[in-house]
Amino acid sequence: MTRVTLTRYLIEQQRAHNNIPAELRLLIEVVARACKSIGHHVSKGALGGVLGSAETENIQGEIQKKLDVISNEIMLEANEWGGHLAALASEEMEDVHPIPNRYPRGEYLLLLDPLDGSSNIDVNVSIGTIFSVLKCPEGMEPNEAAFLQPGVRQVAAGYAIYGPQTMLVLTFGFGVQAFTLDRETFSWVLTQEQMRIPPDTQEFAINMSNQRHWEAPVQRYVTELLAGRTGPRGKDFNMRWIASMVADVHRILTRGGIFMYPRDAREPDKPGKLRLMYEANPMALIVEEAGGAATNGQQRILEIPPEKLHQRVAVFLGSKNEVERVTQYHG
Ligand code: P6P
Numbered sequence: 001m002t003r004v005t006l007t008r009y010l011i012e013q014q015r016a017h018n019n020i021p022a023e024l025r026l027l028i029e030v031v032a033r034a035c036k037s038i039g040h041h042v043s044k045g046a047l048g049g050v051l052g053s054a055e056t057e058n059i060q061g062e063i064q065k066k067l068d069v070i071s072n073e074i075m076l077e078a079n080e081w082g083g084h085l086a087a088l089a090s091e092e093m094e095d096v097h098p099i100p101n102r103y104p105r106g107e108y109l110l111l112l113d114p115l116d117g118s119s120n121i122d123v124n125v126s127i128g129t130i131f132s133v134l135k136c137p138e139g140m141e142p143n144e145a146a147f148l149q150p151g152v153r154q155v156a157a158g159y160a161i162y163g164p165q166t167m168l169v170l171t172f173g174f175g176v177q178a179f180t181l182d183r184e185t186f187s188w189v190l191t192q193e194q195m196r197i198p199p200d201t202q203e204f205a206i207n208m209s210n211q212r213h214w215e216a217p218v219q220r221y222v223t224e225l226l227a228g229r230t231g232p233r234g235k236d237f238n239m240r241w242i243a244s245m246v247a248d249v250h251r252i253l254t255r256g257g258i259f260m261y262p263r264d265a266r267e268p269d270k271p272g273k274l275r276l277m278y279e280a281n282p283m284a285l286i287v288e289e290a291g292g293a294a295t296n297g298q299q300r301i302l303e304i305p306p307e308k309l310h311q312r313v314a315v316f317l318g319s320k321n322e323v324e325r326v327t328q329y330h331g
Helices: 006-017 022-049 064-080 117-125 208-213 216-230 245-255 274-287 321-331
Strands: 055-059 063-065 085-090 108-116 127-135 156-162 166-171 175-180 185-194 201-203 257-259 293-295 313-319
Touching: 006 022, 006 185, 022 064, 022 108, 022 127, 022 166, 022 175, 022 201, 055 064, 063 064, 063 117, 063 201, 064 085, 064 108, 064 117, 085 175, 085 274, 108 117, 108 274, 117 127, 127 245, 127 274, 156 274, 166 245, 166 274, 175 321, 201 245, 208 216, 245 257, 245 274, 245 313, 257 321, 274 293, 274 313, 293 321, 313 321
Parallel strands: 085 108, 201 257
Antiparallel strands: 055 063, 108 127, 127 156, 156 166, 166 175, 175 185, 257 313, 293 313
16 A cells, blocks of 8 residues: 655645645644654653653643643744744743744744643653644734634644554544554654544543533433433443543544533633633544534534633534534533
8 A cells, every 4th residue: 555644645635625735734744743753752751851840830820741841842943934834822821922033924823732631641641732723814913813713714723642653633624634653764654534433422531520510411411321221322331531632532533432521610710621722623623524523512612702812611522413412401
C-alpha cells in the first residue's frame, strides 16, 4: 500500500479540492512538526527531567506542569517565523500572542491547548495537543476580539495524541483524517481517510465522582444508562473516563460513545470546566465532521458566540443519537 505522508496528503487535497491554500498547508505542517517535538519531550518522562510542576500558574489559576510550559514554548517558536499567522492564543497564556514585528504576518489565527490532560503526565496516561484555526477578519488587528468567532468559522482543527501510538487527527471541513507517526522515518503517515462515529453506542464517558453536583437532565440521562437492560434504555452500557479529553474523544472517534463534562453546582456561575475556543470548538468540528454531534446541552457548540478568549462551556459530544437525547432532556 502506498504510504501517503502528511505533506503529500495536503498537496493532493489542495490539487483535488482547492481547500488548503499554501499558507494553511504551511500552518498545518508547522503545527504537525511541533507536535512531533512535543511528543518527543513527553516520551522522555523522568529521563528528560520534564515531569512534575513548573511552580507557575496559568490564566486559569492552575499550577502548570513543566511539560505545559515546554509545549507552549515549542508551539510559539515553531509558528513565529513562517509568515502564516497573524497571532496565536493558548490556554497557557492570558493574552493573545501577536506575531513579533520582526516577522511577516499572515491571515490565520491559531488557538491551542498545547498539552491537554496535564493531570495524566506524571502517571504516564495518554495526553495530547489540541488546535483550532480561524482566519483573521479583514482589516482587523489580531487582538482578542479577532479571535472571538463561533466554531463554525474554523477553517481547520485537529489534535495530536501521545499514547501507545502517536497520532495526528485533522479536519478541514471535508471529513476527518488520521495520521500515525512512523518512528523510523519520523513522518506522519495517513492511516485513516474518513473516520466515522456510529450514531448509537453502549459506552459513555463522564467523571462519575461529580454526580451529586449535576443538574436534573444529566442525573436522569446517566441514571437511565446505569439502569441497563432492565431500565428504560433496554440495554447495558459500559463506562470509560480517561480524564484526558483528547484520549476520550479519540476513543469515541474510533468506536463511538458519548463524552460529557456538564456544568455542576460546585461553581454555578461557571458554565462548565472545558474551554470553548481551544478545546470544545476544535473537538466539536472534528466530531461533527465524523457524523457525530456536539452541544452544551442547549445548542450546537459550534454556534455559541464567544465572549471571552478563555471562556468555559459544558460539553456533550459523540454518537449523534445519544447527544440528541441528553440535549433533548435539557429542553
Ligand atoms: P476531571 C484535563 O485536565 C481536562 O481539561 C480534560 O482533558 C479532561 O477531559 C478533564 O479536564 C478531566 O477533568 O475533573 O475529571 O479531572
